[in-house]
Amino acid sequence: MAVFQLDTHPGRSLQLLLFTDVLNTKELLLSMQMGSLHPEVAFFNASMVPDIFPILAAAHKTLLAQSQGNMLTRTLHSELIYNYSGSKHITESLRRCGITDNTQYVLAARFDCSEEELKAVRQLLQGAEVNLQGLEKRGDKTQIQKHYKITNPELEISSLGEAITCRIATRDAS
Incomplete structure (x- = not known):
């Protein structure tokens, strides 16, 4: 588990927890x-996340949208x-980067997140919590490149996480 203070939004933070061998994604x-998940939490298909930095960029964009009343x-x-997905299609974004019935990572x-909510989040997931450091090793590079349309020449000058962050930052500019 890691807590990231979002300096661009004073007093706001983002807690991240990584789980493997999750058995109950269908129920989640x-x-x-149904809108009955408590506490509210974002569940990412972790194989689509090569590192933490793009998640933090998406978090900043999310809080900005909330503060401006522009959430979609x-x-x-x-x-x-x-915001993490880089797509302009909400359903597609949630399907590709969120969990599915059989997501295990x-x-x-x-x-x-308060300590009480943190406990509740841990109880929601039937799987093994692992260190966030493992995230960088287990990403599905091929699927990530395909989803974000990242080319091999682009990866010669930047990392996968940097390429995703660029797409998150520029998605609404076109």
Whole structure:
């Protein structure tokens, strides 16, 4: 577990937890769709996340949208997944970068999480919590490159995380 203070938004933070061998993503997905997930949390397909930096860029963009009243999704945490995805299509974003019925490798993200909420998030996931350092080794580079349309020449001058962050930052500029 790691806590990141979001300096561009004083007093706001993002907690990240990484889980492997998760067995209950189908139930979690159903709870999210019904709006009964408590506490609210963003569940990422962790194989689509090569490192933490693009998640933090998406978190900044999410909090900015919230502060300006410009959120495009129903919840702060679904907005986080949407902003991470780099796509302008909400459903596609949630499907590609969020969890599916059979996702076993999950990155959980919660804004401004209290100790009590942190316990609740851990209890939601039926899997093994692992160190976030493992995230960089287990990303599905091929799927990430395909989703974000990242070319091999681009990776000669930047990392996968940097390429994703660039797309997150520029998605709304076109």
